[in-house]
Amino acid sequence: MDLTVTVCHFPTGASKWNPIEHRLFSEISKTWAGTPLTSFSLLMDGIRTTTTKTGLQVTAAHIRKIYKKGLKVSQEERETLAIEKHAICSN
Numbered sequence: 001m002d003l004t005v006t007v008c009h010f011p012t013g014a015s016k017w018n019p020i021e022h023r024l025f026s027e028i029s030k031t032w033a034g035t036p037l038t039s040f041s042l043l044m045d046g047i048r049t050t051t052t053k054t055g056l057q058v059t060a061a062h063i064r065k066i067y068k069k070g071l072k073v074s075q076e077e078r079e080t081l082a083i084e085k086h087a088i089c090s091n
Helices: 019-031 040-048 075-079
Strands: none
Touching: 019 040
16 A cells, blocks of 8 residues: 655644644634533533634544553664655644
């Protein structure tokens, strides 16, 4: 299989550079303002019902899978990957 994946991680404290988070987080906060978030259901409903004036809509999924911690990728596995580091995150 020929698959290309690009991953961009914004550094801690740099959410202001993330255009999607910047445009939606304040809207999510407004949607659930004054609502006690006492369950995942309320939390997810607040996120899923958020929209912006320009028509952006939020989708969210609660993944209940428990992931194993501390898994390591061996050097042999890393060498099989064609990882290319970009100089900068593009928007």
